Amino acid sequence: EAQVTQNPRYLITVTGKKLTVTCSQNMNHEYMSWYRQDPGLGLRQIYYSMNVEVTDKGDVPEGYKVSRKEKRNFPLILESPSPNQTSLYFCASSLKAGTSYEQYFGPGTRLTVT
Amino acid sequence: AQSVAQPEDQVNVAEGNPLTVKCTYSVSGNPYLFWYVQYPNRGLQFLLKYITGDNLVKGSYGFEAEFNKSQTSFHLKKPSALVSDSALYFCAVRAPPASGGSYIPTFGRGTSLIVHP
Numbered sequence: 001e002a003q004v005t006q007n008p009r010y011l012i013t014v015t016g017k018k019l020t021v022t023c024s025q026n027m028n029h030e031y032m033s034w035y036r037q038d039p040g041l042g043l044r045q046i047y048y049s050m051n052v053e054v055t056d057k058g059d060v061p062e063g064y065k066v067s068r069k070e071k072r073n074f075p076l077i078l079e080s081p082s083p084n085q086t087s088l089y090f091c092a093s094s095l096k097a098g099t100s101y102e103q104y105f106g107p108g109t110r111l112t113v114t
Numbered sequence: 115a116q117s118v119a120q121p122e123d124q125v126n127v128a129e130g131n132p133l134t135v136k137c138t139y140s141v142s143g144n145p146y147l148f149w150y151v152q153y154p155n156r157g158l159q160f161l162l163k164y165i166t167g168d169n170l171v172k173g174s175y176g177f178e179a180e181f182n183k184s185q186t187s188f189h190l191k192k193p194s195a196l197v198s199d200s201a202l203y204f205c206a207v208r209a210p211p212a213s214g215g216s217y218i219p220t221f222g223r224g225t226s227l228i229v230h231p
Contacts, residue, residue, distance in 0.1 A: 042223040105157035
């Protein structure tokens with residue numbers, strides 16, 4: 001089954017404790033991205049990757065890191081999480097980076113930072 | 115800069131009645147427009163998109179959307195609503211590269227659709 005998977009689905013952590021949220025897709029998609037969803041703000045893009053070893057900042061990249069060493073994986077790293085990073089996070093992928101391609105989303109990771 | 119507005123936080127409709135979820139956009143050049151649906155505790159799912167051609171686009175689950183360039187709108191519609199259509203709906207826009215568009219799509223804030231039995 002074609003899908004985007006994320007782990008963990010739920011995470012509660014404390015301020016400053018480094019964490020990684022994994023994202024993997026099995027569709028051989030070139031383009032992958034991370035979003036956060038906050039009430040009243042919709043989805044905002046954090047980082048995106050057009051292909052292996054090619055990443056770029058989205059609208060809200062502060063406090064986050066990403067890497068794209070393999071085509072299928074695109075982990076999101078929070079080096080020193082803070083309470084304002086409490087949010088619902090989605091990974092997404094699309095066949096190519098072209099703007100006409102729709103995205104496929106993972107199930108989401110709900111992160112709480114205390 | 116590109117932007118999307120979904121003017122209604124919530125839309126209520128009775129089962130069997132037609133539904134409309136509104137979306138207006140602002141972008142340089144011809145837009146690429148998308149609708150996604152988010153069911154509770156799930157990720158977003160693609161419903162339909164407008165790239166070029168026929169202004170009426172048909173998508174999944176019986177949904178359709180009409181692109182209106184003069185009104186800069188892309189409203190989502192369905193002739194007969196189902197209770198199972200109750201979900202959060204997001205409109206998104208991208209500007210094509212020739213217009214200086216980026217790979218960062220802009221999403222609306224979402225509209226909660228509630229279909230009453």
